[in-house]
Amino acid sequence: MLKKLTEEKLNEVLETGIREFAERGLQQTSMNAVATQAGISVGVLYKYYENKDTFFLACVRRCTEELEQFLHQLCAEEHKPLQYAEALIGAVQQFSRQHRDYIRLYHEVTHTGNPVHAAALAQQIEGVSSKLYTDIIQRAQQSGDVRSDLDPGLFAFFFDNLLMMMQFSYCCPYYQERFRLYAGGDILDNTDFVTAQLLKFMESAFTLEQADIPHRSPKGEIV
């Protein structure tokens, strides 16, 4: 009955932590409960993690690693910006379905009252995607595929804002309810429709140079 914790068991502990933190939040989650649910004792949990905060951060780290891997996989192939956008929207929907708890945990991290430092976490989590998006947009602007009268960083910011809210809307109870208020009761099952609409909403922001004054783009078409 008494065995050294296998790597597998340690994974189970992390997954349990993620599930509990995602469900109840940092404060509400009990270390004793995590240990029991993972089938170990509290004591050994504290042998592996200094305290609750450290354990929480380890859970977050695990989630961001998975997320980054997912993102890099997706961005390996070169695309036109609108294809990127479409791929990203689809990927976000898929990730939301597969890893609901990761998204919930992510939302938990944004929480103001958390003792853990917001700044460091923001860098850890958003650092990769912010650079990635900004670069893609910058390159697309230089090649003329994207309107160039918007700051690439802010453009990427708005873009990611829409993706973030979509994730939350699929995974967090409050945002799900809010989503329903705007779009009707069965919207959560209607992923294709949402994708199409969001893509339309975005594509205009990508390609329009100025809304009220028609003019010629660097390539010569009327836009």
Add this chain to the structure above:
Amino acid sequence: MLKKLTEEKLNEVLETGIREFAERGLQQTSMNAVATQAGISVGVLYKYYENKDTFFLACVRRCTEELEQFLHQLCAEEHKPLQYAEALIGAVQQFSRQHRDYIRLYHEVTHTGNPVHAAALAQQIEGVSSKLYTDIIQRAQQSGDVRSDLDPGLFAFFFDNLLMMMQFSYCCPYYQERFRLYAGGDILDNTDFVTAQLLKFMESAFTLEQADIPHRSPKGEIV
């Protein structure tokens, strides 16, 4: 020294609650601390509010009332959709500066782990704005001021998503840091820039019927 609580005092209690809940979150906030800071005893706090949850909900209610008033004031005048958008962005910025804690409390409400029911709160808070935005967009679509190939509800949803994220970026530490990663500077020092960029981002979504095929709007201009 012992007086019946005046209306003024009760207001102070609510404001203290809002401040504490916004700063620390529902769980982290101590009723004893609220009472002390507001200059009353815990006992009497429990005479006015059944328990912590009830008090929390009262604080939230106070915030939504103020928000709704602000919103109605703004929407009293008829505008073209883009003017609405501009007015709303400005209003959101102003509100964020004046009532940082309200926004933080709002963010706290979206928290998954809260015992209070998400669905009811979402309806209370988002009900007004969702209907308002959707109606405005629907009317603008009928009058030809807004592209009609997007579902009004979803359009309003995306629109509000951008506004929400802007509020959070102004008021919540994590989102402030995230903004810095994207934009390279503090959001509070760049309000005009953010407004201009967000407006550009939105205005194209408003007026463009199809991104890749230039055509004539009902009014005759090339868009």
Add this chain to the structure above:
DNA sequence: GTTTCTTGTGAACGACGGTTCACATCTTGT
């Protein structure tokens, strides 16, 4: 097989905080 070291166990400690209640203080009616 015995000793020693490593690792896991879980009862218990201590701090914290939601909630209560016996009491103090003020107000009102007479």
Add this chain to the structure above:
DNA sequence: ACAAGATGTGAACCGTCGTTCACAAGAAAC
């Protein structure tokens, strides 16, 4: 002015964890 009712006070109760530690159980060395 006094009694009865209403209202405010805050120390204390009690349950809930985060965390520790004396001990137990396996592994390794000899």
